[in-house]
Amino acid sequence: MKKLIRPSLFVLACLVWAGCSSTKSLKPGQYLYTGAEVDINPDSSARIDNQKQVKQDLEAKTRPQPNKSILGIKYKLAIYNLAGEPKKPKGFRNWLRRKGEPPVLVNDVKLKYNNDVLTSYLISQGYLQAQVTGDTVLNVKAKKGKAVYTANTGNRYKINKITFPPDSGVLTNIINQHKNESLLKVGNFYDLDVYKNERIRIDNDLKEAGYFYFSPEYLILQVDSTIGKNLVNIRVKVKDIAPDAGLKPYTIKNINIYPNYTLRRDSVLRRLKPLQYHDFNIYDNRNTFKPRLFDRLVFFQKGEYYNRKDHNQSLNRMVNIGAFQDVRAEFLPIDSFKNNQLDLNIYLTPLKKNSLSFSVTGTSKSNNFVGSEVKVTQTTRNLFRGAEQLDVSVSGGFETQVKGTSQGKNSLSLTAEGKLTFPRFIVPFYKPNSTNAFIPKTIASLSYQFINRGSEYNLSSFKGEFGYNFKENQYKEHTFNPISVNFVKPGFPSDSVEQRLYATNPLLRTTLERQFIIGSNYNFTYTNQMEDSRRNNMYFYGGLETGGNVWGMFIPKDENGQKSIFNVPLTQFIRVEADFRDYYKINRNLIWANRLNLGYGYAYGNSTSLPFVRQFFAGGSNDIRAFPARTLGPGTYKVPDDAIFADQGGDVKLMLNTELRFKLVSILYGAVFADAGNIWLRKEDLGNPDEPGSARPGSEFKLKNAFKEMAVGTGAGVRVDATIFVIRLDVAFPIRKPYLPSGQRWVIDDIDFGNKDWRKQNLIYNIGIGYPF
Template sequence: MKQLTRPTIFFLACLVCAGCSSTKNLKPGQFLYTGADININPDSGKRIADQKQVKADLESKTRPRPNKSILGIKYKLGIYNLAGEPTKPKGFRNWLRRQGEPPVLLSEVKLRYNNDVLKSYLISQGYLQAEVTGDTVTHGKKGKAIYTANTGDRYKINKVTFPPDTGVLTKVINENKDKTLLKVGNFYDLDVYKNERIRIDNDLKEKGYFYFSPDYLILQVDSTIGNNLANVTVKVKDIAPDAGLKPYTIKEVNIFPNYSLRRDSVLRNLKPLEYNDFKIYDNRNTFKPGLFDRLVFFKRNEAYNRKDHNKSLNRMVNIGAFQDVRMEFLPVDSFKNNQLDLNIFLTPLKKNSLSFSVVGTSKSNNFVGSELKVTQTTRNLFRGAEQLDVSVSGGFETQVKGTSQGKNSLSLTGEAKLTFPRFIVPFFKANSTNSFIPKTIATLSYQMINRGSEYTLNASKAEFGYNFKENLYKEHNLNPISINYVSTGFPSKRVEDSLFAVNPLLRSTLENQFIIGSNYNFTYTNQMEDSRRNNTYFFGGIETAGNVWGLFTSKNNEGKRTILNTPLTQFIRAEADLRDYYKITRSLIWANRLNVGYGYAYGNSTSLPFVRQFFAGGSNDIRAFAARTLGPGTYRVPEDAVFADQGGDIKLMLNSELRFKLVSILYGALFVDAGNIWLRKEDVGNPATGDPGRPGSEFKFKNALKELAVGTGVGLRVDASIFVVRLDVAFPVRKPYLPIGQRWVFDDVNFGDKDWRRDNLIFNIGIGYPF
């Protein structure tokens, strides 16, 4: 931090050399193209609205694009020149040359083409009298293009006229003209006109006009009325075909649930099973007929509409039972009447499949290792597109960092998950009519963790709940029944007593317990919309345990409610995670996250059970602190602690990260993390048993911001779309466990000091982005 490192100096030197060598290989008469300048109305000096943005848009549409640069240095061209002309078909020089790019020459600029493109764009934005002229200038071995745009005044819409109501089609258009995107007083905009044609087409598709197309509409613009105004007339083209001008109804719905091209002729000649409005062609009875009531929304003799078309297609694709889905609409009697036959061809996935996976694990408690997992999937279990997944996995882990470094862990996990593609609600029939299949999920799992000579943990879980998407953006998960039983075994009473004597915190962590309750999660995201400048993700969850069951259980001698002589855990836990991704440019994203959590324990419990507590520190959290070692509050884990994991009832975390593309699939990041965890009530310990407690662990609103830990760092990411491998290095700049006034530690930062690096630099390797 106090001096430039050798790699930094070398990198800067390479950039300088790259800048100096950008024109050295040009031949006589060649000029390096440096880009385009746009001058808007230079003679009149009149500024147009949003001139800066219009100028940027015009510049982005010129071709070719100049060589890529950073801070004005054409680094890719420098790499290309540095590699030189290869002498062999393979080798390092060939590889290096491919990482660069050849010089973009001024001779490649086509002025007339660019003039037309820029003029067309200005006209599309309402500058109907625009003119553009271009020229080139050179200086030394470099040259650029200069375009002069005389825009004239921007036209506004004066009046919008829709076609007269002369039939059913024009009646539909006029019924919805109040939804028009063409507003009197708005500027002329070609994109709005195109979207208006699509809007009208959508309205007609909902009324049965299957063969209509936006191309059958024309929007005539009259700009001769003066005062920079234009009248817009919406018309149906005279050359539109008859098939596009009439509505269609569905005559037959034919479903082929077990279709293959090889059996096509056999299936078509079968006698169909008539079920409600469907004819089902399947002599193997692959699926129960009732399944298609939930998948296909078309009915016999009803008018075609796009909404039912999209919902049916989405449901059949997303149910997870078919490898291929095809819907075919065929006119009856070759367009002579207004009826369509709908043929639905469905090719099922294989009934059974077996998958193996070997994965590397990296957990938040610093355990790393490997796991082998085998999963058996059985589809269409009860002929209703149900899916049963049975998996068995086993793994070995070792703790590579922290106070328990060198400890090993063996794990064995079994899970069975049965998914029904519908709501199953006792005494109530629940239906969903949107594009997404609701799911009922029942899960049973068991996990055994063996920590060598210390203890063995057994966790059993049973859960029953629902998953359903309200729309493309909103998803709900409700588990009204969730039962967890955790039991711990020790090699001997002596081992148990010695373990708790060294660390009393382990007693509450490893005690046997029942967690019986319900949980609900809600997720909102629009991250799938790449065209958005700003994307948002929100997760909110609430969990309750022991509320209802506590009313039906009796108390033991210690006053605790128990089930099978095991204490019943009672608490309410809520968590929210809000993320924002702002695209500064295409390759520069500013990502931010706010994560808060609160837990309230009561009755049997004085704090949240360890498996439901909040933790701070680690590769997806506050990266400048080792996993689960931060907090609670101003408490600091002793260096000789056997069990370093620190949990809390309250959590506050803020992350900010600037992500940028370096080259190809390699990305970089600069980040700042802040946060901490606290207990609702301070852990005062028990001096009689030697438990010192955790002083400073209690949450106090007035002190919360003063007790935040802050860390910063840099990261590298290999983003290959299907997977992301991440390496982050971080260091703390604020340590909450230090005395007030000494918590900011900027002055202590010294990358050249070996002891400082050992005590402060934290390396995190992860899969996927941290948030």
């Protein structure tokens, strides 16, 4: 503790100095602006609806904003003052001053401007008689001042009656057909934002009916607030000055597609004789793409009315197909608006046929392994002239354990993968037709990985999959692989090495056995995280995998009565997993994130438990962070401290995470968290009688004991969130250890940060890329 006193006093002194120095550089007559306060109806005991939020909104709209601060310390102003007045045009002092922030003064406050802004906002919320007046309050001794605004809102007005335009033509008929979908409701409060959105809604309805040149600005919502009783009548009307082009529907005449367009080739392409394909005129003398590709990308047809849905879906598909670096759709009127026809010109600039990418990554795991990987990927686009994409990658990496009982152990890996993506469904004897804005994909992949653990063992893994990926909408995504094949084969330098490994680590036998998995899998994902305006965002992932079920019906049994391929017993199982996450925004800089992760596997036939590569694991930087990766469980079992191979898998998983995330400064965020959970085997591992130490007592899952056998950890972390990437450092420690005897599992009383041995045994540091969930 003594070692912490001096640094703590130094930090405290810096904070005190920063607070005191905020007014040090002010000239006589200058006062530091500390912010705005808004008093709502101070002379009335009645409160308006949601008064606290309205007060916060009003204060946020005042200008200027005071100097930025953390915990009341105006750190940027302190930096500015620390730099002082530069004596040279360049140098460190200039740089430091630019990183700071000059003092915001009371004289900078424009009271009349703020009065008008706040009054206008209250009127837009339905307080049509609102008035706001402001004044400044000075603290001469402290050389500080603030602005105080008094808002007298009056009563909030409600909608009494809504009138739409009389049905006098096609346009007004469309408006009246959809008036039941109006955002304006009798009895609702007057709200200017709702009125703006109502104009946009009507414009969308008209765009779907061909009114290409219509605009929300051509609508006016006339409000009559003179009827009394704090009520308003609203009349929706098309402006008399709306241009003729906006008041008539347009049809599509010609659809011209330029699949290999560049500005340099513009004049050459326009002189070409087009290829006539269905309703399309294709201008491309290089035949870059097969014409039938555009049946899936362009939803417009000749002679039909323009509609926004087809417009957006066509653009989305052309962008999401991943074959073009530039997409542009141009609608041109025929004969300068005098008739009602449009030509559609589509300009597409393809991406390069071939590209090569190179990446180097570094890894640091909570099981004390560090390493690096180099990966080279060759991408070939438009392989068969149908916007297909072939990705072939080769990667090599190494890991070494820097501390622990296996310090100095090295692992080398080599991976080769090929993936071919077709931007359509490929289904035998059936041609499914997808008409939404997202491109369905058929994906075939094949990979091989070789892992070498030095003088101990090696693993060869072959994997092949064929399946489909498609988005139902922006929220829902499906992945279905009707066939997935995985073959894992271990190897040893010699029989003696194999026997020695199994003798010292009996658990390795289940990990390093030959495995053949042939089955199917389906994954479903739902998320609305892209909607930042939501206060509460959710994410859900559900997965179902089967092994040896449908495909196992075609595999005969061997002389031992087991279904096998290449003398390897076929693995038979069903595995389900669900991951639900919730992100609640307490305010703009404070998010409460929670996760529930459940998994269950049922093995049968040839198998007594899930294959190791399909088991669930607990512990690690994205899991239960107070325990090293994959070392927790199963159940109350504890892996021996001297184990060479510590990975522990299970058939059942239950995990709960909660995390409070908050902004510190700029792109630096902090978090405090708690994790709980464990894994179990469906049946207790009794081990092999001939191999002492191979059993795992306490590993069986029993629902009545599940919560009693949960591990719990807590900790804190910092994150650098630059939007395009997130770097995370968490430190955690256990507060409940399930492998201790019953009644002794809570270890909160043992926490001792000042004890070196406790820190060494309990503190777990996790470095990661991205958020843990």
